[in-house]
Amino acid sequence: MPLAVPTRALAPLALLAVLSPQLPAPPARAQATLPAPSGDPLRWQQLPAGSAPSPTSGGELQWQPLGERRALRWQEVPADQVITPEMVGASGPPDPAELPEPTPPALPVIRNLARGITVNGEAYPDTGLQVPNAFAADPEYTVSTAITATSRTRSCEVPRGGDWKDCADAEAYIDLIPFRWENGSLGFQWTVQSLSGRNQGTGQFAAQSLGFRTAINLGPTTGLAFGGEHVLQLDENTDLGRNFYLVVSQAIPLQQRSDPWLVVATAGIGSDFFGYGNNGVLGATDCLSGNNISSRSFPDGTDCYWGPIGSLSLQMGPQVAVGLEWFGFGIGAGVSVRPIPEVPFTMSFYLTDFLGNVPSGIEELCTSDPCEPRLYGRFSMSF
Numbered sequence: 001m002p003l004a005v006p007t008r009a010l011a012p013l014a015l016l017a018v019l020s021p022q023l024p025a026p027p028a029r030a031q032a033t034l035p036a037p038s039g040d041p042l043r044w045q046q047l048p049a050g051s052a053p054s055p056t057s058g059g060e061l062q063w064q065p066l067g068e069r070r071a072l073r074w075q076e077v078p079a080d081q082v083i084t085p086e087m088v089g090a091s092g093p094p095d096p097a098e099l100p101e102p103t104p105p106a107l108p109v110i111r112n113l114a115r116g117i118t119v120n121g122e123a124y125p126d127t128g129l130q131v132p133n134a135f136a137a138d139p140e141y142t143v144s145t146a147i148t149a150t151s152r153t154r155s156c157e158v159p160r161g162g163d164w165k166d167c168a169d170a171e172a173y174i175d176l177i178p179f180r181w182e183n184g185s186l187g188f189q190w191t192v193q194s195l196s197g198r199n200q201g202t203g204q205f206a207a208q209s210l211g212f213r214t215a216i217n218l219g220p221t222t223g224l225a226f227g228g229e230h231v232l233q234l235d236e237n238t239d240l241g242r243n244f245y246l247v248v249s250q251a252i253p254l255q256q257r258s259d260p261w262l263v264v265a266t267a268g269i270g271s272d273f274f275g276y277g278n279n280g281v282l283g284a285t286d287c288l289s290g291n292n293i294s295s296r297s298f299p300d301g302t303d304c305y306w307g308p309i310g311s312l313s314l315q316m317g318p319q320v321a322v323g324l325e326w327f328g329f330g331i332g333a334g335v336s337v338r339p340i341p342e343v344p345f346t347m348s349f350y351l352t353d354f355l356g357n358v359p360s361g362i363e364e365l366c367t368s369d370p371c372e373p374r375l376y377g378r379f380s381m382s383f
Contacts, residue, residue, distance in 0.1 A: 104258045107220045110251045111138035112185070114146055114175055114380045116336070116346055117251070120258050122318050123344040125336035127249075127264045128311035129378050130327035134249035134266060135223035136215040137177045137185035141344070144175040146380035147195075154353070154374070157367035170195050171240070175213075183217040191230060193238055207237035221251040229273075233291060241273030241293045241329075242304060262315040272304040274328035277361030280305025323350075330362065331355060332376060344382040352376055 111118045112135040115126040121140065127133045129148070149170035152158070156167035172195060177187030193207030213227035228244040247268030254261040269275075269282060272294045280294055287304035295301030313323035313336075321336045334350030356370030357363040363371060 104256055104260075105220075106256060108251070108253055108258075108260060108262075109220045110135050110223070110249075110262075110264075111217070112136060112215060112223070112225075113138050113141060113344065113382055114144035114346075115348070115378065116380070117264065117315075119260070119262065119315075119318065122259055123338060123346075123382070124262075124315050124318050125313075125321035125338055125346050126323070126348045126378065126380075127266065127313045127315075127321070128323055128325040128327075129332055129334070129348055129350045129376055130329075131266055131270075131309050131311040131325045132213065132225065132227065132245065132247065133223065133264065133311070134215055134225035134247045134268070135251075136183055136217045136225075137180055137187060139180040139182065139185075141382045142177055142180075144173075144177075144380060144382040146173040146175075146378055147171070148173065148376065148378045150377075151375040154362065154365040154371065155367065184215065186212070186214045188212050189229060191238075191240075193240060202237045206235060207239070208234040209238050210234070221253070223249045225249075231288070233289070236291060236299075238291060239293060241271075241276070242287045242289070242291070243270055243273045244287070245270035245274060245309065247309070259318050261317060264313045264315060265310070266312075267308070267310040269306050270309045270328060271306045274309045275305035275307035276329045277359065279307035279328040279359055279361075282306040282308070325350075328359075331358065334376070346378075346380050348376075348378040350376040350378075 105120070108119045109121075111121075112133055113123055115128060115132060117124045117127060117133060117135060118138040118140075121138070147170055149168065152164070152167040153169050158164050158167050172192040174190045175187055176190070177185055179186040189211040191207075191209045191211065192205055193209070194202040194204060196204060209230040210232040211227065211229040212231065213225060215223055215225035215227075217223050224247075226244075226246050228242070230238050230240055230242055231244070233242070245268060247266050247270075249264060249266040252263045252265075254263065271285070271287060272292050275282065276294050282305070284294075284303045284305045286302050288302065290302055291299045292301060292304040294305040295303050297303075307328045309325075309327055311323060311325035311327075313321050315321045319338045319341065322334070323336065324333045325331070330352045331354075332350040332352045333354070334348060336346060336348035338344075338346050352374050353362070353366070353371040354373040357366075363369060366372070
């Protein structure tokens with residue numbers, strides 16, 4: 001008598017046999033006939049190899065050996081040292097480690113910037129108004145522009161009730177330095193002496209001239225320069241002298257830091273404006289052409305006289321400096337400032353003729369005896 005098995009109990013087993021390749025099918029000869037709800041028998045048969053669904057959608061199973069088996073080690077910690085998920089969520093990222101500040105160089109690197117300098121690449125104020133320093137030009141700057149003004153020329157006297165502007169004067173300078181190396185430079189200067197054409201005198205934008213400057217750094221804080229201002233005069237109106245110069249500069253750092261205080265000293269010799277009057281003690285040379293203000297036969301003489309020049313400044317960091325200079329035509333003392341940090345714009349204000357008729361020989365140019373103090377100013381910007 002055949003055993004009756006409920007069809008409802010065998011249906012899950014039949015579905016598992018179809019879907020799983022791991023479940024062996026019964027031998028072909030062992031077929032079971034079970035009653036189905038519809039009366040048709042449930043038939044089992046062996047499936048062809050490879051007809052079962054793949055175990056993964058990505059292809060064959062990949063097997064790899066497990067690493068060395070290591071036992072977990074558990075250690076009990078105090079309850080106040082347990083890190084909870086709430087603690088992790090409330091904490092921020094760790095602070096980055098503080099980097100040590102770089103050690104400043106033992107000697108700063110000094111370079112020229114118009115009448116001023118740069119220290120380790122940072123612009124500093126002027127070292128003097130009339131006497132140029134001797135450092136090679138900073139390779140980061142190509143052009144410097146400047147306006148130099150005076151409150152009154154020596155030979156001009158403001159008439160009673162007149163305007164002081166009638167005796168003021170100003171010149172414009174453009175320095176172009178196309179050749180710059182790590183320790184040397186060669187540049188050129190263009191000067192416009194007459195900016196206003198006041199008092200129906202020299203016409204506006206007349207008295208133009210060209211000059212040059214070459215310099216080399218003998219060390220980080222020592223420079224040597226040779227140059228000339230107003231050398232090639234483009235008309236006959238220039239009356240500032242044909243001024244050649246040979247100078248050496250030495251900077252002495254007072255601190256070991258990237259922007260130290262410095263003492264900057266410049267000394268050398270210069271011609272014409274620099275060797276005017278009794279300052280021309282070093283003798284005369286031929287200065288290429290006439291119109292030399294120190295010539296004993298001005299304006300036709302081609303000779304010009306030479307004398308000592310120098311300057312001394314205290315650079316109190318990158319924004320303020322005080323200085324004193326001897327430039328042959330007079331003595332100057334004053335202050336130079338850079339009002340805007342990170343901008344190479346400089347303002348300098350110097351007083352001259354404050355010692356009366358010193359240097360000797362200037363009294364013949366003054367409208368008073370002794371000569372009265374006059375104010376010089378210089379405003380420069382570099383690019």
